[in-house]
Amino acid sequence: MHQPLIQHIRRFVSITDKEAGQILPLFEFHNVKKKTILQQGGTLCDERYFVCKGCLRSYLVDEEDTAQVLQFAIENWWITDYGCFGLQTPSALYIQALEDAEVLVLTSASMQQLLERLPVLEKYFRLVAEKAYNASILRNYYMVSLTVEERYKHFRDAFPEFLQRVPQYMLASYLGFTPEFLSRMRARGV
Amino acid sequence: MHQPLIQHIRRFVSITDKEAGQILPLFEFHNVKKKTILQQGGTLCDERYFVCKGCLRSYLVDEEDTAQVLQFAIENWWITDYGCFGLQTPSALYIQALEDAEVLVLTSASMQQLLERLPVLEKYFRLVAEKAYNASILRNYYMVSLTVEERYKHFRDAFPEFLQRVPQYMLASYLGFTPEFLSRMRARGV
DNA sequence: TCCATTTCTTGAACCAGGTCAATTTTTTGG
DNA sequence: CCAAAAAATTGACCTGGTTCAAGAAATGGA
Numbered sequence: 001m002h003q004p005l006i007q008h009i010r011r012f013v014s015i016t017d018k019e020a021g022q023i024l025p026l027f028e029f030h031n032v033k034k035k036t037i038l039q040q041g042g043t044l045c046d047e048r049y050f051v052c053k054g055c056l057r058s059y060l061v062d063e064e065d066t067a068q069v070l071q072f073a074i075e076n077w078w079i080t081d082y083g084c085f086g087l088q089t090p091s092a093l094y095i096q097a098l099e100d101a102e103v104l105v106l107t108s109a110s111m112q113q114l115l116e117r118l119p120v121l122e123k124y125f126r127l128v129a130e131k132a133y134n135a136s137i138l139r140n141y142y143m144v145s146l147t148v149e150e151r152y153k154h155f156r157d158a159f160p161e162f163l164q165r166v167p168q169y170m171l172a173s174y175l176g177f178t179p180e181f182l183s184r185m186r187a188r189g190v
Numbered sequence: 191m192h193q194p195l196i197q198h199i200r201r202f203v204s205i206t207d208k209e210a211g212q213i214l215p216l217f218e219f220h221n222v223k224k225k226t227i228l229q230q231g232g233t234l235c236d237e238r239y240f241v242c243k244g245c246l247r248s249y250l251v252d253e254e255d256t257a258q259v260l261q262f263a264i265e266n267w268w269i270t271d272y273g274c275f276g277l278q279t280p281s282a283l284y285i286q287a288l289e290d291a292e293v294l295v296l297t298s299a300s301m302q303q304l305l306e307r308l309p310v311l312e313k314y315f316r317l318v319a320e321k322a323y324n325a326s327i328l329r330n331y332y333m334v335s336l337t338v339e340e341r342y343k344h345f346r347d348a349f350p351e352f353l354q355r356v357p358q359y360m361l362a363s364y365l366g367f368t369p370e371f372l373s374r375m376r377a378r379g380v
Numbered sequence: 381t382c383c384a385t386t387t388c389t390t391g392a393a394c395c396a397g398g399t400c401a402a403t404t405t406t407t408t409g410g
Numbered sequence: 411c412c413a414a415a416a417a418a419t420t421g422a423c424c425t426g427g428t429t430c431a432a433g434a435a436a437t438g439g440a
Binding site for chain 4: 387
């Protein structure tokens with residue numbers, strides 16, 4: 001049970017079974033229903049989420065009340081507002097479950113304890129952050145150097161599972177184009 | 191001399207003066223002339239750079255031999271290919287000095303030693319990576335939700351020093367539009 | 381099961397920003 | 411200080427993708 005996190009950690013650093021046993025008690029395991037808002041825009045952000053099962057998204061809401069999707073998180077991804085986590089600054093970010101999901105919740109206080117007990121996890125979180133940072137830089141590159149159609153194809157080929165799991169209008173938002181255009185591309189057989 | 195790094199580290203974690211003294215010996219200090227290529231696309235990437243002075247950029251070169259700027263790094267920024275650093279995978283990234291610069295060079299071997307000696311730096315690098323990751327997500331957001339003109343204004347207001355320091359065509363590349371359009375905006379008085 | 385909501389599609393008009401090519405201005409290095 | 415290269419500007423034209431509006435299809439809750 002709840003082993004995905006331990007397995008994920010072991011892909012980056014080695015920990016003994018005894019150490020592994022100390023980890024999960026600092027998390028809360030949550031079953032969340034589809035559409036649940038885990039992080040409400042405008043409130044403090046004191047939790048980071050590890051997705052064991054299901055799919056989450058983060059998004060911002062602009063003046064015209066339209067949501068812009070920033071990130072998707074499926075199995076084995078971490079998601080939070082890294083700019084506000086554990087600070088006294090309210091976060092504008094929303095985090096929502098797009099499917100019924102199982103998440104491990106780590107508060108900033110628990111994270112501090114966790115890192116004091118198992119300093120090797122500092123390396124784990126560093127490697128995860130550096131990997132995510134790299135992916136984000138690459139994403140930026142695709143945004144500016146590919147056309148909409150190329151971007152869609154690239155995403156579709158890189159993450160085929162995704163297309164079935166998220167509504168098209170959210171995918172369009174994430175990839176930076178309109179749902180109408182996505183619909184037209186698909187009609188064209190792309 | 192070379193204190194910018196120590197100061198930067200102390201913005202994230204506390205270290206004693208004695209510990210601080212152990213840090214710099216693991217770095218190489220390099221004076222690099224404008225236009226020097228620090229990381230050559232297509233080769234292994236075994237170094238990360240901390241900019242004490244000057245300005246670097248990272249970029250990729252596409253099939254048509256045009257450079258796409260991914261990142262700028264000025265004083266107190268780290269830059270490397272986080273996707274290839276220390277691995278046996280060649281990096282496609284170029285890293286180049288845009289001005290005469292002073293950089294601290296950290297190889298992957300030195301970094302390993304450094305982290306063994308001063309595990310608290312694991313936290314430092316984690317926090318730096320999380321901060322950069324957050325900034326990159328935000329950048330993505332601006333790319334999809336702002337018009338070219340808004341993007342330019344936002345960048346100009348957020349980093350006024352930059353406009354003087356980098357050629358316009360590189361800024362245009364970084365912000366995802368054409369040098370021609372930037373020129374026209376400026377002519378219009380934006 | 382059926383109605384309400386959410387999601388997706390389609391058409392027509394439009395425009396933000398790109399492309400290409402020529403010229404001018406600025407920077408550089410010998 | 412000057413020639414050559416690099417960078418910026420300008421004009422004319424064009425297109426990929428948006429916008430707005432209306433309808434169709436799918437999903438979901440009581």
